[in-house]
Amino acid sequence: xxxxxxxxxxxxxxxxxxxxxxxxxxxxxxxxxxxxxxxxxxxxxxxxxxxxxxxxxxxxxxxxxxxxxxxxxxxxxxxxxxxxxxxxxxxxxxxxxxxxxxxxxxxxxxxxxxxxxxxxxxxxxxxxxxxxxxxxxxxxxxxxxxxxxxxxxxxxxxxxxxxxxxxxxxxxxxxxxx
Numbered sequence: 001x002x003x004x005x006x007x008x009x010x011x012x013x014x015x016x017x018x019x020x021x022x023x024x025x026x027x028x029x030x031x032x033x034x035x036x037x038x039x040x041x042x043x044x045x046x047x048x049x050x051x052x053x054x055x056x057x058x059x060x061x062x063x064x065x066x067x068x069x070x071x072x073x074x075x076x077x078x079x080x081x082x083x084x085x086x087x088x089x090x091x092x093x094x095x096x097x098x099x100x101x102x103x104x105x106x107x108x109x110x111x112x113x114x115x116x117x118x119x120x121x122x123x124x125x126x127x128x129x130x131x132x133x134x135x136x137x138x139x140x141x142x143x144x145x146x147x148x149x150x151x152x153x154x155x156x157x158x159x160x161x162x163x164x165x166x167x168x169x170x171x172x173x174x175x176x177x178x
Contacts (some may be wrong), residue, residue: 033091036088089134113156116142
C-alpha cells in the first residue's frame with residue numbers, strides 16, 4: 001500500500017538522471033511493455049530530462065515534464081501509473097475482479113483470489129507470479145488498480161484463497177492525486 005497516503009513529504013530525493021541511466025530505464029520499460037514501443041519516444045523523449053524521484057519504502061517514480069509515468073519498488077519491474085494506463089489500456093495483461101470486490105480495491109485492499117475466480121472475475125492464464133497486471137472491474141471500462149501478482153493465474157484458480165495480487169496503485173490514491 002505504497003500510495004494510500006502518499007504526498008510530497010514522502011519524497012527523499014529528486015534527481016535528473018544521467019543519459020546512461022535514462023537509457024537503462026527506457027530499455028527496461030520497452031522490454032516490459034512492447035505495446036508502448038510506437039509511442040515510447042513521445043512518452044520518454046530522448047531530449048526531455050527524466051527525473052527519478054526516490055521516496056520512502058524503496059519506491060521510485062519516473063517523471064517526465066513533472067508527470068509521473070512509471071514507478072517501481074527497489075529494483076522491481078517498472079509499472080505504469082494509472083493515468084498512463086488509461087491512455088494506453090492494452091499495454092499490460094489484465095485481471096478482472098467481480099463487482100463485489102470493487103469498493104475494497106478502491107480502498108487499497110489487496111486482491112483476493114475469490115474476487116478473480118468468481119463469476120464476474122476473469123484471469124489471463126498466461127500470467128505468472130510476480131508480474132505487473134492491470135486490475136479491471138466487472139462493468140467498468142477503465143482499470144481501477146495496478147497490481148503485482150503473488151501467484152500465477154493458474155495457481156490463483158487452483159488455490160482460490162488468500163491474496164492473489166498485491167494492490168500497488170489504485171484510483172484516487174496519493175499517486176493518482178499527484
